Amino acid sequence: MKLIGSTTSPYVRKARLVLLEKNIPHAFMVDPPSEPDSKVALFNPLGRIPALILDDGTCVFDSVVIAEYADTLNDTPILIPRGDALARMHVRRGEALADGIMDSAIVVRNERIRPAGKQEQENIDLHNSSITRTLEYIAGQLGQREWCVGDCISLADLALVAALLYLDLRQPERDWRSAHPNLAAWFNRLSTRSSVTAALAE
Ligand SMILES: N[C@@H](CCC(=O)N[C@@H](CS)C(=O)NCC(=O)O)C(=O)O
Known part of the structure; x- marks a missing residue:
């Protein structure tokens, strides 16, 4: 999977921290939506980052949904409690x-x-x-x-x-x-x- 973001966005950093903490392999692509040639809107109609592109092309946004999705991929560690x-x-x-x-x-x-x-x-x-x-x-x-x-x-x-x-x-x-x-x-x-x-x- 590919995380599209910028090096300054705090929401991107949150999503990236979740992927790194859970050791989920991903590429990190810098593509700020404010740049005229940004491709972000092709993936996320909102034109915002972070956007997580899955291997089948599905785009996951925003950072709340990315965190929730990533957290269900493995249990090491569980970042959002499941039963309680x-x-x-x-x-x-x-x-x-x-x-x-x-x-x-x-x-x-x-x-x-x-x-x-x-x-x-x-x-x-x-x-x-x-x-x-x-x-x-x-x-x-x-x-x-x-x-x-x-x-x-x-x-x-x-x-x-x-x-x-x-x-x-x-x-x-x-x-x-x-x-x-x-x-x-x-x-x-x-x-x-x-x-x-x-x-x-x-
Ligand atoms: N609630 C969204 C906020 C995402 C957001 O607003 N991202 C900003 C970057 S900090 C953005 O992409 N703005 C568009 C731009 O920079 O042009 C989330 O949690 O992902």
């Missing part, structure tokens, strides 16, 4: 929080690249506040635990790594490590995993 409804909900909720941070960070980024007079400061503030609140919430829930949910790695951890890496890329001025030392310690530990180092290598 409450644990499953907590993992999906963790993913939703991380995706929400990505969504807001992209809104802020898109505002900031507009010409100075056209940026809507109110919109920037609204979405930055949402990110700040969500980080506080996540750090509060995490406490000194090793994983976001339960006692093993899950999709919630991988999605959060992708969201935090994107904040570091687009909002380097946001000092979330000082605000939440427990989150920083968790992130440092996760950063040493081979899936994370491999995802960062390209």
